[in-house]
C-alpha cells in the first residue's frame with residue numbers, strides 16, 4: 059500500500075514524545091478543564107430590540123426587524139435540544155424559557171442587551187440566549203458564547219454571566235420556520251467551554267481573524283455549516299469531537315484508551331485498540347484514544363461514523379487531532395492533524411511527532427461501527443518527508 063506522508067506544519071516541529079516524566083490522564087483532564095454542565099440546563103431566551111437608527115457597523119444598514127418573538131424562537135430550538143441530548147447520551151437536557159425583551163442602549167453594543175437579560179434572569183436560569191432583532195452585516199461575526207465563571211454549576215446566570223448572543227439572520231422570514239441552528243449549537247458549545255478546531259494551516263493563516271479558519275467539517279466548533287453546504291436542506295451542525303464530549307462528562311474515563319508511547323520501544327507496534335464510533339452508546343467500547351506527546355500536548359484518535367449529524371461526510375473513518383494549550387479563553391485548541399484516514403487511507407505517519415498509525419478495516423455490526431487502531435514510535439532514521 060502506498061503510504062501518504064503528510065507534513066503537518068513547521069509550527070509543530072519539535073513535539074516528538076518527551077523522554078522523561080510520567081504522564082497521567084489527570085494532565086489531560088487538567089488541560090481540558092473538565093466542567094460538567096447542569097443535567098437540566100435552563101436557558102432564558104430574550105429578544106434584543108435594536109433601534110432603527112442604530113449606527114452601522116456590527117448591524118447591517120437595514121431597517122427590517124424580526125417579526126417573531128422569543129416564544130417563536132424557543133419553538134424553533136427543539137432540534138438544538140435534540141442534538142445535545144443525542145451527543146450526551148441523554149445525560150444533558152436543555153430547557154428553553156421565554157424571557158422579556160431587552161433594549162439595546164445608545165452604545166449600540168449588544169453586550170448591553172446581554173447584561174440586561176442576565177440582570178433580570180430568574181435565579182434558577184443557568185444561561186441566557188439573546189437574539190438581536192436586527193441582522194449583522196455580512197462581514198461581522200454571527201454571534202458568541204461564553205461559559206461564565208465565578209461559581210460552580212449549577213449556578214445562577216446572573217452571577218456566572220453565562221450567555222450566548224446571535225444576530226437575527228437565522229430567524230429571518232426567508233427561512234420560514236426552519237431556521238439554521240448550527241450557529242446556536244456552536245455558541246452553546248462555547249458556553250460548554252469547548253474551543254475551536256481547525257487544521258494546522260487554518261490556525262496558521264495570518265489573514266484570518268485571530269488566526270483561525272473554520273475549516274474542519276467534523277466539528278460543531280469549526281465549520282458548523284458543513285452539513286448545509288453539502289445539502290441545502292440541512293439545518294444542524296456536524297457532531298461533537300470526542301475530546302469535547304469528555305470535557306463535559308459525556309464520555310467517561312472508562313471509554314478512553316490512554317497510551318503512553320514512551321512505554322513502547324521504538325519501531326514496536328502497540329497492541330491495537332478497538333475504537334467504536336464517537337456516536338456509539340455507552341458501554342460498547344473505547345470511543346477515544348489519547349497519546350501524550352509532551353509539553354502538555356496530546357494526540358487524540360477517534361472514529362467518526364458518517365451518519366446522522368455527520369452524514370455529510372463521504373465516509374466513516376479515523377480522525378486524529380493534536381490537543382494543545384493555547385492562549386484562548388478555553389486554554390486549549392484542537393488541531394486536525396489528518397483526515398486522510400477518513401476514507402481509504404489505512405496508514406499515516408505524523409513526521410513531527412514521529413508516530414506511525416495503522417488503521418484496520420471498518421467493522422459494522424448492527425448499530426456499532428468499529429475499527430482497530432495501532433501506532434508505533436519511529437526512530438529519526440525512519441521518518442521520511444515528502445513536501446511535494
Ligand SMILES: [Zn+2]
Nearest residue numbers: 244248254279
Ligand atoms: Zn466560535
